[in-house]
Amino acid sequence: MSMIKSPAEIALMREAGRVVANTLAKVRESAAVGVSLKELDELAAATIAGAGATPAFLGYTPRWASVPFPGVICTSVNDAVVHGIPNDYRLRDGDLLSVDCGAFLEGWCGDAAISFIVGTADPVDQALIDATDAALARGVESARTGNKMGDLGYSIGGASRSAGYGLLADHGGHGIGRTMHAEPHVPNDGRPGRGIKLTAGLVIAIEPMLILGGKEDYFHDDDEWTLRSANGRRAAHSEHTVAITADGPVILTLP
Template sequence: MSMIKTPAEIALMRAAGRVVASTLAKVRDAAAVGVSLKELDTVAAASIAEAGATPAFLNYKPRWASVPFPGVICTSVNDAVVHGIPNDYRLKDSDLLSVDCGAFLDGWCGDAAISFIVGTPDPADQELIDATDAALARGIDAARIGNKMGDLGYAIGGAARRGGYGLLADHGGHGIGKTMHAEPDVPNDGRPGRGIKLTEGLVIAIEPMLILGGNDDYFHDDDEWTLRSANGRRAAHSEHTVAVTADGPVILTLP
């Protein structure tokens, strides 16, 4: 399948992106001290179904996974960086929660993630989230015709590393369209001027994952999905689906 999308296809992906954005907003509104991750998953399932869409994560089984993902959303708490399974854990005051959501509408996929604090914020955690959102904004701004993928990766990772944050090793963004994960790989670190050239119609999911303490390493939970920071420090994840257009980058997963 071509990495390049037509304007009509990008419009269809924008509709899928709105479903994802709306679902993330509803999950964030529902997240409170005492609420379980399973309850948030139920909120997401209802939101996606009401929009006539289907969840992209539920029963997703890439080649490397021995078991399919059992949730509608990924809910990663504190030192869980990404791919957290929504389970019976009940949110506590000051938890840092990252929520990743994907949905298909009319055959096209949208994918986005947000991180936020439940209850009382710790200043270091809020700075981490702000740095992750800023890294995403820099990556989006670099998603312009004529730039190379290394330019985008450097925009994300350069300032993040200078700020003392780790970047989850071996993980980054991806192409997206009729499938959730497609070519090309979208790095969260890179060297300017390297990699493929960004061209009009390319649609990618840009998703920095930052870790406190400057360590990139991680380990898998026994559930075979959840990735936790090796240093035990908290992490944040921020993501948008973005189209490269003649008018500049267009975010497809805004409300």
């Protein structure tokens, strides 16, 4: 399957991306102290279904997983970096929540993630989220024709490490289209001038995952999905689906 999408296909992906963005906005609005992760998952399911779309994560079973993902969204709290399963946990004041959402509409996928504080924000946690969002913005800005994948990775990882944050080891973004995860791999670190050349029509999900304290190791929970920072420190995740065009990068996962 070609990695290059036509303008018409990118337009269809934009509609899928809008479903994802609207779902994330509703989840964020409803995430309050005392609300359970399962309740947020049910809200996401209703929002996606109401848009005529289907969730990308529910039942997803990649090669490395022995059990399918049981939720519509990934809800990762505090030291959970990514792939947290929505369960009966009720949000507490000061929790750092990362929400990852994917949806298919007319056969095309959108994928995005946000991180935010529930209730009272610790300035250190907010700075972590701001740094993650800034890393994503740098990655999007680097997603231009003529650049190479190493340029994009370096734009994310170089400044993040210099600021004292760790990057989730062995994880990054990905190509996206008819499937949620496709080629090419989109690293969160790299060497400028290295890797494949970025060309018009390539659509990728860019997703920095930063950890407090500069450490990058992680471990899996017994649920086989949730990835937690090995140092027990908090983490943040930010993601957009982005089309590379002759006129520059276009974010497809905006409301």
